[in-house]
Amino acid sequence: MIDTHTHIYDTAFGSPEGSCEAVDRAIAAGVDMMILPNVDLESIEPIKALHAARPQATAMAMGLHPTELGSDWRATVAPIEAELRRGGYCAVGEVGIDLYWDKTYEREQMLAFDAQLSLAEELSLPVIIHCREGLDRTLEVLQGHNVDAVFHSFGGTVADAERIMKAGDYYFGINGIVTFKNSGLKATLPALPADRILTETDSPYLAPVPYRGKRNESSYIPLIVAAIADATARTAAEVAALTTANARTLFSL
Secondary structure: OEEOOEOOOOHHHOOHHHHHHHHHHHHHOOOOEEEEEOOOHHHHHHHHHHHHHOOOOEEEEEOOOHHHOOOOHHHHHHHHHHHHHHOOEEEEEEEEEEOOOOOOOHHHHHHHHHHHHHHHHHHOOOEEEEEEOOHHHHHHHHOOOOOOEEEOOOOOOHHHHHHHHHHOOOEEEEOHHHHOOOOOHHHHHHHOOHHHEEEOOOEOOOOOOOOOOOOOOHHHHHHHHHHHHHHHOOOHHHHHHHHHHHHHHHHOO
């Protein structure tokens, strides 16, 4: 199994040693690869440190999260670009549009997203897309690019999925949201192509039931696999095999 989106390097794990222990717990649970997406300039070094400590079980992605930029977005994206050009990353991410909390920098988010998509095209890397209350703008920016990408933390309706699939051959990252009682994601899952579903945690956030409200971690991927299996009338083993193959294809793992 593969966790295609985990911030297991986060300070929520207490220390670099705590992050390493969380990686080891995931390996023991059958999760043999974890992708570490960047968020801001401060998270670059923790990601690199954890990858150096657990190189066989982790892969790194580099990008600027849309809520972590301001009017001078170019200055913040510049170090991100420099990192990507150094190599060693499996994807550009997480990048995208987030208009949930604040729309002040909507234009800057679109410009930064556009710039990072261009970089992904140049470097032939897939993209990890963060899209929250911003599907219209996200699809608008994507129109100008030809990239492979995953819509991370997808929790939308069948109509949302259809819009995304019409726009491109994109993947859908499914996490603990699928276990929430008030989520409609289980009804949406059968409409998603089997070869476009990925598993993720978004650790330390969005822990699946029965851990909802607590710190999430990559060792909970089997719970997400089981929920996907239940929603799509497959076995957990089938879902694990499918989503692992999908992740290896998208991220060249």
